[in-house]
Amino acid sequence: MEALKQQQNEINDFFLYMELSKLQKNKNNKKILQEIALQEKSHYEFWKKITKKDLKPQKWLILMYIFLAKLFGISFTLKLLEKNEEKAEDFYKKLILKYPQAKKIYEDEKTHEIKLLNMLNDQKLLYAGAVVLGMNDALVELTGTLTGIALAFDNAKYVGITGMIMGIAASLSMAGSAYLEARENADSTIEPKKYAIYTGFAYILTTAILVSPFFLIKSAKVALVFMFIGAVVSILFYNFYISVAKDENFKKRVGEMFLITFGVALISFIIGYFVNKYLGIEI
Known part of the structure; x- marks a missing residue:
């Protein structure tokens, strides 16, 4: 029964918003989350009267x-929750004719997203630019460099x-540059x-993902394939x-x-191919 399913969603959301409010140091964020939690509880009570459960x-x-x-x-987390709220809105639209009281709940659901968007003050999202800086730079530089080296020298450990x-050195350099950039920033x-820490950590983590196949697989060219798989997964996960x-x-x-990432890698592939073919260097 759809009503029971929605009733379950409402009681879940009530407890969830209350728990999330406890994690908030920002008083305004905490207050809004508690307010929304109470709204969810009132929605639950509405469905409880209908389902009798x-x-x-x-x-x-x-x-x-x-x-x-x-x-x-x-x-x-709140955005994921709001995606569920959007589904709930469609459900309420269908029920307004049968249960006129559901209109008030529908209006509450519509205001949730606006309030949540206005309240967001998330440190992790605030420093997302630093993560992008470190991750993008590592992906572009290392996929390109490792591709060129792997094709020039068929020694996986040497490449790794x-x-x-290179990754450790570059991460320290990037962290230093990020620190100076942020210090000059008016924000x-x-x-x-x-x-600087977010930038350096993102670079190091990306480096670890990209180089690990070269320590686990003997063939540099086979390891290269898994390096690209790691790069693809990293790009998909972060962008999601x-x-x-x-x-x-x-x-x-x-x-x-x-x-950007695979364009640079393609150029490095071409360079590595010609180095390997015409210089005949192999380690």
């Missing part, structure tokens, strides 16, 4: 969203060690040290996060990153 929250679902909030930030050394909400958290176009973002 008392439902308990699904604890596993609530814990999952809390985990996402702690890992990826409140913005990402070279990539690791007082961004702390230069944190900006940003597209949800910032309501941006997922396909457009992915397309741009693919074009």
Whole structure:
């Protein structure tokens, strides 16, 4: 029964918003989340009168969203919740004729997104630019460099060690540049040290993903394939996060990153191919 399903969603959301409000240090964010939680509870009571059943929250679902909030930030989690709210709106539109009282609930659901968008003050999303800087730079530089080296020298460990050394050195350089950039930035909400840490960490993490196949696989060329798989997964995962958290176009973002990353890799492939063919260098 659809009414029971929606009733379950409402009690889940009530407990979830209350738990998320406890994670908020920002008083305004906390207040709005608690207000929305109480609205969800009133929606639950409405459906309870219709179904004549008392439902308990699904604890596993609530814990999952809390985990996402702690890992990826409140913005990402709330956007995922709002996508479920959009489905609920379609459901309420159909029920307004049968249950006129559902119109008030529908209007509440519509205001949720506006309030949530206005309240978002998420540190993880605030430093998303630093993550983009570190990740993009690592993807572009290392995929291109490792491709060229792997095609010139058929020694996987040599390629992996070279990539690791380059990645660590570049991450420190990028972190330093990010610190100076943030310090000169007029945005007082961004702390230069944190900006530098996010940038350097994103670079190091991306480096680890890209070079690990060269330490696990003997053939440099086979490892190269898995390196590209790691790059693709990284691009898809990060852009999914940003597209949800910032309501941006997922396909457009992915397309741009693919074009830049693999365009540089293609150029490096050509260079590595000619080095290998005409210079005959092999380690």
